Every structure is written in C-alpha cells, then in structure tokens.
Amino acid sequence: MNRTANSGATITAVPEHTVEIITNSGEGAQKCAQIFGQTCAKMGNGVWTVEIIPAEIEPPAHTVTSTSGNIIRFGTNKITNWGDQSKLAIAFNEQVCLSRHRLDSFEDGCIILHESMWETHEDENIRAAYAEAMQEMSGKNYRFIPVPIEEETLKIVDNAQHGKNMFALGLLTEIYQRDLALIEKQIAHIFKHKSAKVTEVNIELVKHGIAWARENLGFQFDIASVPAEESRVVMNGNQAAALGAIAAGMEFCAMYPITPATSVSHELAAIFENYGGMVHQAEDEIAAAGVALGASYGGKVALTVTSGPGLALKTEFLALAIMTEIPLVVLDVQRGGPSTGLPTKVEQSDLLAALYAQPGDAPKVVIAPRSIEECFHSMVTARRIAETFRCVVLVLTDANLASGVQQFTRPEFDARWQQNPIDFSPLTDGLRPYDWDTETGLSRRVIPGTPGGQHTVTGLAHDEESRVSYDPESNERGCKMRSRKLAVFQSTLMPPPVYGDEEGDLLVVGWGSTQGAIEEAVDRARNEGKKVSTCQLTFLSPLEPGLKEIFSHFKKVMTVEINYSDTVGDPYITEETRRYGQLAWLLRAHTLVNIDCWTSCPGQPLRPNDIYNSLVAKLETGASK
C-alpha cells in the first residue's frame, strides 16, 4: 500500500528490503553500512548484513575487482540470512556496480543510486568505461538514478573520500525513514576516539544526504519494525564468539592473525584483561596451538583461534592434545580453500579436515554454530565438553557468520558457566594420571601442582601411568579409551529436530551457517505444497543420534553445503568417480543411506532461491545439480 510523505514522496510499505552499499575499497562503505544496520536493529527490525570484501588489500580503484561494501537485509520479522537479490543499491562508481551485476546480485527493477560524475568525466577512458558498463547492464530492468554524490559531499568537506559514505547514509536514512537520533548516536560511538568536530561533520553530511534525498527522490519505503520486549544485542559472529569465550570463563587465547578469524582476537585483546584473561599473539599458527595447549595443561581454560590454513598447521599440536587428553577449544572460522584459497570469502570446506586431519586415530568433538547467537553460546558448551571429556573441541564457524551482523537476545550471564572443574585435591593412593574408567574412557584431569599427580606427559603411546609404552595391549587400550569418550558423549546427545513434517519426499540436511537460507527455501517449497523438510546439524563429531531413522522417513535426502562437489555428467564424472560435499560424505559413511548433495562454492553465502531451485530439481528429476 502506498502513502504520501510530507515531502511529497510516495511511501511504499514492504515487509523487507535488501540494500547494497558498494564502493571502491577504502571509501567507507563498511562504516556506512555498519551504522545503518545497527540503526535498523535498534529500531526493532530484523537484520542480517554481509560484507563484500575485495580479495586484495589495495585493489586498483574504479575497477570490478575493487568492489567493497556491504549488503543489509532488514525487515519487519526476524532475518536469518542475506536473502536473494538486492532491491536498492548505492554505487560510488559504475565498475563496482557492474561487478555486482555480473554476480546477479540485483533483482529486476532494482533501484540503483549511482555517482553521476563518471558519465561526463574529463578522462575519455573513464567515460568510455562508464558507457560500456552501462551498456552491459542495460539488459536488466534496473532503475538507475544518478546522484552527484561527490559534488554534494564537497559542499561539506574538502575531501570527498572522507565523507561520501556519510552522504550515502543520509540518502538511506531518508529513503527508509530511519531514526536520525539513533544514527547520530551511532556516529558519535564510532568516532568516539576522534575529536568532536569529526562527529559533527559526519552528522552534517548525513543531514545533507537526507535533505538531498528529500529534495530529489520521490520515493520512500516503509518497513515496519516491532520493538523487542527483551533486551537485545547487535554484533557479528566473531564478536559473539569472543564475548562467548569470556562468558565461558576462558582465561587464555593464543592465536596468529588470519582472515577471517583475526577480529576474534581483536575483540578479546580489547577487553579480555578486564576479565582476568589474556591474548597471546604467537609467532605462527603452530606456536599458537602449542601455547594454548600448554596453558590448558597448566590448568587454564584455553582457546586458540584460526582459519583453514592455520588449522592445517595446528594439526600436530591438536594430535598432541588428543593423545595427552588435554582439554582445548579451537575456533575455526572457515574460509575458502585449499591452501590460502579465498581469505575473505565464505566456505564450509574444513569439515573433513577438522574430523580427520591428524594421522593416527584422533577422535575429537566438532560442533558448528548455526547463527551469530550460537557463536556466543557455543563457546560455553565447547569449554564444558572439552573439560568433561578431556578432549579437543573444534568449533566451526565461517566467514558468513564471522562478519555478518544480527541482533539477538542479550545473553543472561550465569556464573556457573565459569565453574572451575579442576580438582586440586591430592591423588589418592593408586590413582594414576590416565586411570581410564574402562566403561567410559574418562579419567581425572591431573594438572601440575596436584599433590601425588607428578607424571611425564608424552605424545608417545602410553599406559595409565603416562609411561611410554609400545606394547600392543597398551596402545590398543589407549586408542579404545580415547575413542570411547566420543561414544559416551554421543550418548548424551539428542536427535536433531526436523524443521517441517517428519516425513515427506525430500529432507534437506545442512550444517552451520546455512540454516537460515535453507529454512527460507524450504518454507517457500512447503508453501507451494511440496513435501520438503530440513534438518540442520550442529554436532558433526560425534554425529547426533537417530539420523538414519530420521532419513528413513523421507524418499530422498540431500545435503546443502557451501563447498565443492562434482556434478555427474561433467567430463569424467560418473556416479563412481563423483566426489560429494563434505557433510554428504560423512553422512553416507555413517548411515549407509544414499544421500545426495547440492553444493556451491562461489565464495559467498548460499541464496535461498538457489537452494529452492536445487531442491525443486531434486524433487522433479532426482538430480541435485
């Protein structure tokens, strides 16, 4: 339904919108989007944001590779993923716009507010590139609106590079009728370490953007908000994981900087000491794992943070943790691989490495938070599992969760999360450092300083006394006990819930951050009468129980993952040679069910519409690709 604003603009009420702010790297799109997203969240809208980060640190400006920006999906209801295509974009030049067009990021009819100066630029090459780009995009029915972004910004500041983003924020503020007072507050917060003048100028730029939009744009969108009854927080997954680590009572984080995990340590470094913790930046990934392990051995609650290439380097130390049964939490913020792969982009391709990277039998727990909120709470659970079962717990998030921003209910701290389980009481006579309970494989954790607990820690095969032991029985027993713990832990897990009916034609199985997009796709299919359900796994090792039984109620089962799998029909690819998505491999091996997969690894999160198309194809033809 349309209304008319006092300014004369037509106001269209919509349940949600997806907006992109796209610029050259370094033009402040992130800051603009951050303030806009936070404001939407504080106004009570559901929000999900995704960063668009160029692969290079300083790519050449005004090219398709220089695109930096942010996508903000916000609506009246809860938003759980970045959605499909954008309905409105602000582009600082036509090349960044073209790069998004080529990725099919804009929907037909998308409103694109773009910088007008390039069309008439004095440089003939720039004019030509502009014309060429506009020509390429002309095939789509976009609504281009030229905006003199730089010219208007220069009316307030001398250097447009340091102001265009705030002018753009003003445009969005007017178009979506955002609360200016909240925006001013956000600006003051972001620039709190700078002079008051900086805040004033930025607010002036926003107001100028508002005035320009009011004067020149004849439209607005109304996205109703529902203020939450409970207190909420707004943050990205890395912030949530860092705060979760503190809440969990972790005392020590050793890491080496690696995209997209580094900001976890930034968050921790800023405040960890206030809570009795410390961040140690080691000389490399291997050392970081070793230091964290040493801290845990000494009785501290320790964490190490990394991403794919770092996980590969930590492999041997994690094996030592497993062999010595020293609790350790490892946060792996997945990115594209293999090798250095796609540093700034999302992928879910560390699953098998997380499970099986160590030579020898190396059982460990692997969990995957499904939302930003779960990034916080999973740290509490990970700590407790690691300590209870004296094991390594790998928490797999990804770049989508790491940099996406969402609001969630403010966690209510419980002191029992931090309860220290270390028992310093003297070891009673006869108790040994690996006194495995033959049923469960569990044994008391003995840390240095425990009276009567002196022993030599070794990565070599050892007996209950922790003495190096190469005899067949000891090694067999050690392997059995370490593995048994996983089975015992699995016995505490409950079958995962099914979203939708508990039987039907197709069950879509996902893990980690894809939950929101998968559920949205499944909802769409179910609304059309299709018998589709979904099940999102959070425990990957050990797997949640009852999966085979759940799968048996569906005619087809298919995983949806952000990683690579072969497509049957491609050269040399047959049912025999086909390599599956990583979760599909795992589930096929564990359940012996003929599970198919639909995977994609474009370096960006999955879109609900793409998932929907894949599951419709699976239903109709049996093909998943």
Next chain:
Amino acid sequence: MPSDDQKRIALEAIQPRIEMFHSALSVTTNQVRGLLAGTVNTADDQSAALGQFARGKVDMDRFASFTPKPSQVSKEAQAPILAAQEVLTSLLAEGDELFVLKVEEGKGLARQVGIRLASIGRAFAAARVIDLAKRGAYKEDKHAATLERFPFSKWNSSERALAPALLIELSGADFKPSAIVYFLDAKMKFVFCLDGDAPAAALARVVSPAVFVQQETGNASLTAFAEYDGMAVAALLPKTAASFVHDPAAGETTHARFTSLVLPKEVRKRAIGGISPSQQAEDFALLESLSATPELTGEAASDPAGKLSAWLLSQTNLSA
C-alpha cells in the same frame, strides 16, 4: 580541599590500576560463586554450566552423570570461604572511594596510608583464605584476622604488582612524601592532591632509580604517570611550586631520566609545615644536581683520557 579539576585529573591517572584491581576482584568473586555453586552440584547447576547452546541438543542429566564432580568444599571450609566472599563483595561495593585517602591532619601520612592499604589488602587475604580453605589448611586462629586487616608488609610480590593506586588528599603543609617510600615496591602507585600552600619540591626526596616521579602544578596532565608500568608517585601542586618528571624508562643515567624540570625563581622565605626555607632550597639543589648533565671541569676538560673517564662515569651513573 584540592580543586575538583585536580581531583579529577588524579583520579583519571589511577583509573587503569583501579580497573585492573576491580577486575581481579570481580573474577575472584565469580570464581568463589562458582566454587560454592559446585558444592551444591545439582542437576540444574550442571545444566546451567553446559550453557544455552546445549539446550534441546544434549540430555543435560545424562551429561551431568559424566561431569567430574568439582572438589567438594567441605562444611568446615564453607564458612571461611563465605567470609572471604563477603570481604570481596564489600570491597567491590566501595567503588573508587576505596582508593581515595583523605589524610587527617596530624595523624601521620605513613600511618594512614598503611591503614588504608591494610584494608585494601583484605582482598589478597580473601584470596589466600579461599585457597587455604579449599586445601583444608585454613586455621581460624591464624587466618581469620587477615580478613579484617592485611598490612602491606605481608603482601607478596604478585599482590604488590596487582595493588591499586592510591589518591592521597592532604593539606599542603603536611606534604612530606618521603613518608611513603616504604610502600614503593613492584607496581605501587600514589598520587597526591594538595590543599593550600605546600613545600615547592618535596617530591624530590622520593626520586630513586626505579621510581617514576612526576610533580605538576595547576591542572597539568598526569598521563605519563598513568601510563608508566611500575612504581610511581605523582603530585599536583599549586602553580607556585616546581614541576618535574623523573622517568626511569627515559635513560640509564640519573640526568637522562629527568625529562623535564621547571623550578620557581626563588625559594620561599618562610617555613611550610615545618619545612624550613633552607630545607626547601636543599630540595631545589637536589633536583638541579640530579638533572644536570655532567660537565667536564679543570684538567678533565682538556685531557682526552679525563673526558673519556668522565663520560664513562656518567654512563655508569657514578658521576658526582
């Protein structure tokens, strides 16, 4: 009374140390809470410890059956741990005021500082009592009194490194800072805010190789003092006083460590708080002598060997 601005500046300068101390108190309080919760060890406690992520995914009761039972705090230990917890909570409740000492006239600066530190030190005593109680080594007759008063003399090096800074407000006439030299160890920090006229350079008597000393006048900043990671003393005096900074990190030699020195043009003609004009002149002379770059005189000035030996002496801090 010192001006509000001076008090604000002084309080800001000790805030990082206060925050660190408060954090340690908070963490310890939480741990005690956890320790006492562990003694209850109900299914609810176990479920709560596993966190919200596990809700609906993990059978909490079953998980709890595998959880190592935390050291049970014995019945005998519970009372002292609770008493220690009360001490921690009450110290936290005092907020910043715990670290502001208004020295009463005539009652002795050192004595009053000692009393306040003994009160703050109860936090350390509480941590010790908790540990002793857990290990079954707590003795009522020996340890209970430490929760009432735990003097500086009993603090170990870690406790002295963790101790908060103290803002001392006193009359300028009572400004005899050498009285606190006994308390300068590890990372102890003191900042004086003075009311009324004061001896112009009394803080000179506190200068020693490892102590950061900053005396400022008016509303000058104490950022350097705040940022110094070690024992330090600062004072904010009226504009008529001397100002100087002795920064142990600035150099190997005494004169190199004086990064600034401004002395009043003349010494007061009257005694202040019993400090005679000649004593004040001696303070000035001391500062000038400590901060002066050694110069060669007599034979040494022309003799290359003399120059070398003078330079060596200056580098080894043995020059006159």
